Amino acid sequence: MMEKRVKAALVSVISNTFLVTAKLVVGFLIGSVSVISEGIHSANDLLASFIALFAVKSASKPPDEKHNFGHGKIENISGTIEGLLIFIAACLIIKEAIEKILHGGEPLALGWGIGVMGLSALVNLLVSSYLMRVAKATHSIALEADAIHLRTDVYTSAGVFAGLLLIHFTGWTMLDPIAAILVAMLIIRAAFELTSKAFVPLIDTALSEDEVSEIKAIIENYSDKFVEYHDLRTRRSGREKHIDFHLVAHSDSSIQEVHDLCDSIEDHIMREIPHSHVLIHCEPVCCCEGEEACQAADLTRSHA
Missing domain, CATH: 1.20.1510.10 (Cation efflux protein transmembrane domain)
Structure with a gap:
């Protein structure tokens, strides 16, 4: 067709x-x-x-x-x-x-x-x-x-x-x-x-203020499952929209939990912002609270 x-x-x-x-x-x-x-x-x-x-x-x-x-x-x-x-x-x-x-x-x-x-x-x-x-x-x-x-x-x-x-x-x-x-x-x-x-x-201009506000609202909807987020960046390429940011996860979260959280946030953004590609870099609160938290610091999730 x-x-x-x-x-x-x-x-x-x-x-x-x-x-x-x-x-x-x-x-x-x-x-x-x-x-x-x-x-x-x-x-x-x-x-x-x-x-x-x-x-x-x-x-x-x-x-x-x-x-x-x-x-x-x-x-x-x-x-x-x-x-x-x-x-x-x-x-x-x-x-x-x-x-x-x-x-x-x-x-x-x-x-x-x-x-x-x-x-x-x-x-x-x-x-x-x-x-x-x-x-x-x-x-x-x-x-x-x-x-x-x-x-x-x-x-x-x-x-x-x-x-x-x-x-x-x-x-x-x-x-x-x-x-x-x-x-x-x-x-x-x-x-x-x-x-x-x-x-x-x-x-490489950023997305519109309305779209950025919508992205922030979606991320903050999951605020009870992470500590904070920062370095939110967006850019447009034709109809494609690229979004990336850093997510600070709880140091006692497992890699699987952080993975599932990223999936949920990415899926939500892609539903509300059509043709978006989301990249999330996860960080622990600090790397002195266990090996699992340190592993989470290097976890980068990417979906298109």
Whole structure:
């Protein structure tokens, strides 16, 4: 059965292929720079969708000898590239719009442009909502980036749709390149937000404050079975979340008891924090209270 993330990425590729063709054909036929700019934007979306498809397929691979912690960061790289592509698309749109303002030109057969923009907004609204649901369910940054990408297209298509309607009723053709420039401004904003969100985890940032608070609450739920914990560290790699900390066990606890305690804490964290990998280093209160406590000091438990 096809993996849920891969299926969602394929839906994005198919929908963007259709919209690129429709927008560019109609845009050139009616001579509308705002529709052509939307075609360029959708071509950018299509490339981004292919990148997202590659990313989710690659990120799903299990750890190997060269990638002991898996391939999760491929999704972050994908999101960063998508953000840069969006920015490039915005620059191309502005260039086309300025040339239209300087050299003039009048779009024809506005009905076709209005129709394709309305259809584009509707299709991308449905697809982006679907992608975001799958992204949240699977914790996929690549699909979330693609969803944000397409949601931007919803707003920009709706903007061009409104601009063409105004031209139809007012006859003021200058609204076409103005609408295109406004589209580009929205795209640049989306590019900045997306790039920031995707790039930051590449430098091993911690999990969110809410997630860290939840991890602490889970550990403290077992506080009657250990002395203390310290050196809690977290980092994100794509959808994968790595968590490690030191647990100070009672010196009279057996290795089996400490082992079972670690299992319980790890299982609990992994249930509440999906796609997490937990590493616990156990320490005794001191090593002068028996050989068994000293052995516990060297016990390191790891689960994925």
